[in-house]
Amino acid sequence: xxxxxxxxxxxxxxxxxxxxxxxxxxxxxxxxxxxxxxxxxxxxxxxxxxxxxxxxxxxxxxxxxxxxxxxxxxxxxxxxxxxxxxxxxxxxxxxxxxxxxxxxxxxxxxxxxxxxxxxxxxxxxxxxxxxxxxxxxxxxxxxxxxxxxxxxxxxxxxxxxxxxxxxxxxxxxxxxxxxxxxxxxxxxxxxxxxxxxxxxxxxxxxxxxxxxxxxxxxxxxxxxxxxxxxxxxxxxxxxxxxxxxxxxxxxxxxxxxxxxxxxxxxxxxxxxxxxxxxxxxxxxxxxxxxxxxxxxxxxxxxxxxxxxxxxxxxxxxxxxxx
Amino acid sequence: xxxxxxxxxxxxxxxxxxxxxxxxxxxxxxxxxxxxxxxxxxxxxxxxxxxxxxxxxxxxxxxxxxxxxxxxxxxxxxxxxxxxxxxxxxxxxxxxxxxxxxxxxxxxxxxxxxxxxxxxxxxxxxxxxxxxxxxxxxxxxxxxxxxxxxxxxxxxxxxxxxxxxxxxxxxxxxxxxxxxxxxxxxxxxxxxxxxxxxxxxxxxxxxxxxxxxxxxxxxxxxxxxxxxxxxxxxxxxxxxxxxxxxxxxxxxxxxxxxxxxxxxxxxxxxxxxxxxxxxxxxxxxxxxxxxxxxxxxxxxxxxxxxxxxxxxxxxxxxxxxxxxxxxxxxxxxxxxxxxxxxxxxxxxxxxxxxxxxxxxxxxxxxxxxxxxxxxxxxx
Amino acid sequence: xxxxxxxxxxxxxxxxxxxxxxxxxxxxxxxxxxxxxxxxxxxxxxxxxxxxxxxxxxxxxxxxxxxxxxxxxxxxxxxxxxxxxxxxxxxxxxxxxxxxxxxxxxxxxxxxxxxxxxxxxxxxxxxxxxxxxxxxxxxxxxxxxxxxxxxxxxxxxxxxxxxxxxxxxxxxxxxxxxxxxxxxxxxxxxxxxxxxxxxxxxxxxxxxxxxxxxxxxxxxxxxxxxxxxxxxxxxxxxxxxxxxxxxxxxxxxxxxxxxxxxxxxxxxxxxxxxxxxxxxxxxxxxxxxxxx
Numbered sequence: 006x007x008x009x010x011x012x013x014x015x016x017x018x019x020x021x022x023x024x025x026x027x028x029x030x031x032x033x034x035x036x037x038x039x040x041x042x043x044x045x046x047x048x049x050x051x052x053x054x055x056x057x058x059x060x061x062x063x064x065x066x067x068x069x070x071x072x073x074x075x076x077x078x079x080x081x082x083x084x085x086x087x088x089x090x091x092x093x094x095x096x097x098x099x100x101x102x103x104x105x106x107x108x109x110x111x112x113x114x115x116x117x118x119x120x121x122x123x124x125x126x127x128x129x130x131x132x133x134x135x136x137x138x139x140x141x142x143x144x145x146x147x148x149x150x151x152x153x154x155x156x157x158x159x160x161x162x163x164x165x166x167x168x169x170x171x172x173x174x175x176x177x178x179x180x181x182x183x184x185x186x187x188x189x190x191x192x193x194x195x196x197x198x199x200x201x202x203x204x205x206x207x208x209x210x211x212x213x214x215x216x217x218x219x220x221x222x223x224x225x226x227x228x229x230x231x232x233x234x235x236x237x238x239x240x241x242x243x244x245x246x247x248x249x250x251x252x253x254x255x256x257x258x259x260x261x262x263x264x265x266x267x268x269x270x271x272x273x274x275x276x277x278x279x280x281x282x283x284x285x286x287x288x289x290x291x292x293x294x295x296x297x298x299x300x301x302x303x304x305x306x307x308x309x310x311x312x313x314x315x316x317x318x319x320x321x322x323x324x325x326x327x
Numbered sequence: 328x329x330x331x332x333x334x335x336x337x338x339x340x341x342x343x344x345x346x347x348x349x350x351x352x353x354x355x356x357x358x359x360x361x362x363x364x365x366x367x368x369x370x371x372x373x374x375x376x377x378x379x380x381x382x383x384x385x386x387x388x389x390x391x392x393x394x395x396x397x398x399x400x401x402x403x404x405x406x407x408x409x410x411x412x413x414x415x416x417x418x419x420x421x422x423x424x425x426x427x428x429x430x431x432x433x434x435x436x437x438x439x440x441x442x443x444x445x446x447x448x449x450x451x452x453x454x455x456x457x458x459x460x461x462x463x464x465x466x467x468x469x470x471x472x473x474x475x476x477x478x479x480x481x482x483x484x485x486x487x488x489x490x491x492x493x494x495x496x497x498x499x500x501x502x503x504x505x506x507x508x509x510x511x512x513x514x515x516x517x518x519x520x521x522x523x524x525x526x527x528x529x530x531x532x533x534x535x536x537x538x539x540x541x542x543x544x545x546x547x548x549x550x551x552x553x554x555x556x557x558x559x560x561x562x563x564x565x566x567x568x569x570x571x572x573x574x575x576x577x578x579x580x581x582x583x584x585x586x587x588x589x590x591x592x593x594x595x596x597x598x599x600x601x602x603x604x605x606x607x608x609x610x611x612x613x614x615x616x617x618x619x620x621x622x623x624x625x626x627x628x629x630x631x632x633x634x635x636x637x638x639x640x641x642x643x644x645x646x647x648x649x650x651x652x653x654x655x656x657x658x659x660x661x662x663x664x665x666x667x668x669x670x671x672x673x674x675x676x677x678x679x680x681x682x683x684x685x686x687x688x689x690x691x692x693x694x695x696x697x698x699x700x701x702x703x704x705x706x
Numbered sequence: 707x708x709x710x711x712x713x714x715x716x717x718x719x720x721x722x723x724x725x726x727x728x729x730x731x732x733x734x735x736x737x738x739x740x741x742x743x744x745x746x747x748x749x750x751x752x753x754x755x756x757x758x759x760x761x762x763x764x765x766x767x768x769x770x771x772x773x774x775x776x777x778x779x780x781x782x783x784x785x786x787x788x789x790x791x792x793x794x795x796x797x798x799x800x801x802x803x804x805x806x807x808x809x810x811x812x813x814x815x816x817x818x819x820x821x822x823x824x825x826x827x828x829x830x831x832x833x834x835x836x837x838x839x840x841x842x843x844x845x846x847x848x849x850x851x852x853x854x855x856x857x858x859x860x861x862x863x864x865x866x867x868x869x870x871x872x873x874x875x876x877x878x879x880x881x882x883x884x885x886x887x888x889x890x891x892x893x894x895x896x897x898x899x900x901x902x903x904x905x906x907x908x909x910x911x912x913x914x915x916x917x918x919x920x921x922x923x924x925x926x927x928x929x930x931x932x933x934x935x936x937x938x939x940x941x942x943x944x945x946x947x948x949x950x951x952x953x954x955x956x957x958x959x960x961x962x963x964x965x966x967x968x969x970x971x972x973x974x975x976x977x978x979x980x981x982x983x984x985x986x987x988x989x990x991x992x993x994x995x996x997x998x
Contacts, residue, residue, distance in 0.1 A: 142968045249406055
């Protein structure tokens with residue numbers, strides 16, 4: 006699909022997404038939009054998708070593993086929450102979160118990449134638990150188990166984004182920018198280098214691609230996306246405590262990227278959607294929904310290791326023979 | 328590509344539009360821990376509340392309207408609790424019951440305060456009622472009420488000059504630890520060990536060794552159920568023979584069951600217990616057991632009185648108005664003569680704290696025995 | 707000094723359990739490149755098989771235990787091998803990791819929903835007596851845990867090294883392609899490792915549950931520790947897993963007592979990071995060559 010078509014598609018999707026929670030009855034269209042909770046879920050989906058995009062870059066494109074994305078979210082969230090309480094404007098917090106996460110990513114990745122491939126997984130595993138322990142134990146700074154409460158929504162050009170739909174549009178705008186940035190990176194020579202890494206690192210190396218550098222960059226950038234997602238998470242939920250930033254949620258990010266379709270562009274969005282929306286759909290089966298979810302994931306993996314995007318591709322491929 | 332995109336979008340479409348179906352019924356959502364660390368507490372609370380709702384509905388409901396009680400699971404996660412509360416508020420409820428875990432309450436109390444809907448919950452951490460919400464109500468003592476009583480007991484009953492504190496490092500345990508440390512300091516009792524443990528921890532060898540090494544006059548243990556049992560067994564095994572003092576949980580039914588005779592000799596303050604020497608409570612406990620085929624703990628009682636609180640307040644103001652109900656609850660005293668469902672006389676103050684008699688107890692021969700009844704703070 | 711010894715004994719006892727879990731984990735990885743994220747739940751579940759047998763069907767303890775081991779070998783061994791791992795062999799590590807992750811959730815939730823959401827006491831094989839000597843308190847149950855685990859490990863080592871099938875399994879673990887050429891029935895060997903893993907997990911479950919109580923969430927920490935123990939010890943050697951398990955058990959206790967109980971979980975992980983940076987093959991592992 007040509008670049009122009011891709012961009013057009015992106016804009017159409019953006020417009021649709023912007024309209025979903027909006028109450029259009031004032032404009033004469035009989036569409037009431039979503040209630041507060043629905044808008045909240047939609048915003049949560051976007052934030053999750055940003056973090057999932059980061060994981061997808063690391064896992065799906067650069068062929069590495071990361072078990073620490075939730076920890077990077079935590080870094081961004083706590084930074085934003087605490088700095089925000091001290092009067093630092095949101096914009097700075099957001100950019101700061103991205104930069105700090107990027108630097109931490111470089112610091113984590115650099116020594117581990119001297120060693121072999123799997124070991125990045127282990128270092129991120131250790132970092133994930135360590136970060137959570139720090140979030141929980143250092144109560145003086147982070148509020149410990151009781152967390153940080155009453156986090157204010159950002160003030161953008163004088164607008165306070167207390168309204169759920171306004172905040173949603175704000176997050177949507179940021180998500181759009183980040184998505185576009187990622188798309189641009191993947192189209193560029195950098196992106197092609199990443200794909201070469203995934204397919205065959207040794208071959209890439211023999212062809213002159215600096216494997217270590219590109220892997221490190223992919224990891225740091227993916228983690229930066231996590232930090233930025235965290236920065237948005239804090240004002241969304243208006244409360245943070247250490248529990249969403251533990252090892253379990255990091256594993257969930259890996260799961261959602263693989264379930265969505267690792268290495269595909271829309272995979273993270275689909276995966277994030279499944280992770281955020283599925284509990285809502287299956288609410289009727291309160292007690293059983295996790296079991297249904299687990300079985301569904303296992304069946305999906307067995308039949309379509311390429312994830313949901315792979316599944317859809319399989320069914321739509323037959324038509325477009327040429 | 329386009330086709331694929333549309334297909335994916337179609338898959339995502341449903342589910343965002345939540346339909347609320349409130350008819351004539353009173354909507355009373357419960358936002359409770361049905362899984363995760365708080366599962367036991369949350370489930371008991373829910374059962375108690377469900378029992379009360381059933382009884383109230385059988386007698387005609389509140390002001391002629393039946394109550395619709397539906398529970399959402401927070402999975403013991405404050406973020407999910409917050410989302411669940413927002414969802415519940417969308418349904419224009421008369422009040423919201425829960426959560427039980429203090430961290431989840433802390434995360435949600437501003438939402439209910441902003442929406443002017445009473446939140447009747449089971450959390451015990453001290454800071455909860457100090458945030459200025461006029462809509463938060465306790466069903467059991469805050470730690471600022473129970474910890475002074477324990478500190479007094481340590482000072483006067485045990486005559487301890489030094490105490491080792493063992494706590495579980497979550498919102499429940501940390502809050503309790505912070506409160507007791509403060510109270511002990513105010514009474515010039517030294518805290519010689521401050522041992523943090525993990526939720527779900529299995530091996531307490533190192534923790535018991537630390538406590539033994541501190542050589543305190545008494546040990547204050549503030550853990551969740553299983554961990555309390557495991558700690559007690561390890562303490563017995565290693566021969567830790569200092570007085571083990573706890574608050575409600577440590578002397579509870581489940582802990583006694585799991586710890587076996589390692590629980591004997593444990594003493595402590597019991598804010599609320601099914602073993603209270605009060606006929607109404609004893610009868611209630613039997614009713615609960617007959618209905619749910621298991622014994623309740625104090626969380627069941629907390630859940631049970633919550634719908635009755637709403638009933639009495641609503642009847643007092645004569646209408647089903649959340650804001651008026653909350654205002655009426657402040658300063659209200661409900662006696663069992665007035666409303667048997669309250670079980671024990673209770674008073675709520677302007678901050679939502681509850682005042683009630685409480686007990687000192689001990690575990691003897693595998694049973695919780697009440698040794699003393701303590702009066703209300705303001706009789 | 708007695709404190710140190712006390713901690714050592716406690717650490718070795720739990721370490722032996724970690725070792726059982728880590729060995730199975732390592733075996734699965736070696737023979738079929740399976741990373742089993744549900745390993746912790748594999749150690750949680752068999753106790754519940756036994757509890758179901760005893761409480762629902764009133765089967766006496768010894769038979770219930772045997773049934774638990776057999777049920778594990780069937781469900782967590784054979785069925786796991788063919789239904790979960792089978793379709794994903796050769797499709798890359800990640801989908802299998804995700805699948806076992808989902809499996810761990812399924813196992814946890816099923817027990818929580820259909821059996822019990824609370825902790826349950828588990829009857830002990832070995833009497834729950836405590837012996838005091840030289841200032842130490844050692845429970846017979848703990849000693850039993852250590853002895854039985856070591857016996858099981860010893861048996862396994864003998865099997866792997868001393869029998870024909872065992873050596874065939876080792877060959878499969880080291881190089882399946884060559885093994886196949888040499889006539890080793892590789893598929894059957896792979897099945898055997900799954901069965902052994904399930905059996906070891908069942909034994910660990912039966913040993914650990916009397917002391918630590920049976921609860922659906924037990925697998926969470928256990929799984930992580932087994933993973934860390936396997937890597938610290940050396941991911942490509944069974945004896946590495948044993949050393950790793952014992953070391954992590956002891957270190958965890960020492961860390962809690964002498965460093966900080968709030969950060970006790972960090973110590974084994976810091977060890978993990980140091981090991982993979984400075985000795986990536988693990989303490990007792992062999993250096994792996996990169997396949998081109």
